[in-house]
Amino acid sequence: xxxxxxxxxxxxxxxxxxxxxxxxxxxxxxxxxxxxxxxxxxxxxxxxxxxxxxxxxxxxxxxxxxxxxxxxxxxxxxxxxxxxxxxxxxxxxxxxxxxxxxxxxxxxxxxxxxxxxx
Amino acid sequence: xxxxxxxxxxxxxxxxxxxxxxxxxxxxxxxxxxxxxxxxxxxxxxxxxxxxxxxxxxxxxxxxxxxxxxxxxxxxxxxxxxxxxxxxxxxxxxxxxxxxxxxxxxxxxxxxx
Numbered sequence: 561x562x563x564x565x566x567x568x569x570x571x572x573x574x575x576x577x578x579x580x581x582x583x584x585x586x587x588x589x590x591x592x593x594x595x596x597x598x599x600x601x602x603x604x605x606x607x608x609x610x611x612x613x614x615x616x617x618x619x620x621x622x623x624x625x626x627x628x629x630x631x632x633x634x635x636x637x638x639x640x641x642x643x644x645x646x647x648x649x650x651x652x653x654x655x656x657x658x659x660x661x662x663x664x665x666x667x668x669x670x671x672x673x674x675x676x677x678x
Numbered sequence: 679x680x681x682x683x684x685x686x687x688x689x690x691x692x693x694x695x696x697x698x699x700x701x702x703x704x705x706x707x708x709x710x711x712x713x714x715x716x717x718x719x720x721x722x723x724x725x726x727x728x729x730x731x732x733x734x735x736x737x738x739x740x741x742x743x744x745x746x747x748x749x750x751x752x753x754x755x756x757x758x759x760x761x762x763x764x765x766x767x768x769x770x771x772x773x774x775x776x777x778x779x780x781x782x783x784x785x786x787x788x789x790x791x
Contacts, residue, residue: 564720591777602766602781603721616776651720655777665777666711669720 562586564670566652572676573642581637581673585654592635593667594627595651603651609635642677649674684767684782692790697754699785701767702747709770710743711779712752714763721766724752759791 565584573579585592591610595603596619606625608616611632620627624642629635639646649672655665684701691697703710709728713721727734727743727750734741740753754761764786768779 593778595781600783602768602783603779605778605780608776608778616778619778653721657777666723666726667721667777667779668723669713671718671720 564652564654564668566650566670566673568673569671570674570676572678575644575677576641577677578638578640579642579675581639581650581675583635583637583652583654583670585633585635585652586656586668587633589654589656589668591655591657591665591667592629593653593655594635594637595653596621597649597651597672599648606637606650639675642675644677647675647677684765684785686785687783688786688788690788690790691757693757693759695757695789697757697761697787697789699752699765699767699787701750701752701782703750703767703769703780703782704748705769707745707769710741710750711768711770712739712741712750713766713768713781715766715784716763724765754787757787757789759789762787762789 567582593608594606597603605619607627609629612629624640626638651672653667653669655667657665711726712724715721725736725741727741738755743750764784766781766784768781
């Protein structure tokens with residue numbers, strides 16, 4: 561497909577369960593971002609990759625959150641021992657240009673994964 | 679922690695009317711962007727304005743930026759029912775620039791046919 565693809569679209573997890581969320585960015589896009597969006601709020605930055613390098617993970621809320629992009633394309637966001645406060649929509653975005661200098665990149669978002677932790 | 683604040687939080691208008699949404703931010707930026715989000719979907723980029731620009735137009739959209747007041751506005755003219763969505767401003771910070779965007783809380787716009 562031409563856009564950013566995320567899977568699954570919906571995930572229900574029991575508290576304490578580990579989950580893995582997948583993002584397929586637009587082919588050739590260098591930059592990849594993960595955001596967390598709570599209900600009724602704007603997205604909040606989690607982490608950023610330039611190709612396979614994770615250059616910024618300042619937004620990850622705890623060490624239970626881990627992201628990887630081993631071949632510089634598909635990325636996985638893993639949440640270990642999920643808690644109820646992890647319930648949110650997780651958005652992935654990609655952009656063509658790398659960062660550095662003036663960041664004027666436009667980000668293309670996937671539809672998100674809605675995670676519900678019971 | 680989000681940087682931006684938007685007002686109003688919710689706006690309801692009739693088709694054909696204009697809609698104005700405002701956004702304020704806290705730190706220095708190099709650009710400000712507006713995104714639209716339809717219910718249950720991802721965000722779609724609408725328009726980007728650089729910090730050295732004051733106004734920008736794209737179709738029925740008009741964006742202004744006042745860096746001295748750290749504020750921006752989005753005007754949608756001649757609104758349509760299809761414009762019903764949530765609108766978010768997002769800033770690209772000036773320092774430590776990884777390209778990450780900092781979003782406001784959004785304005786929910788309802789356009790009644």
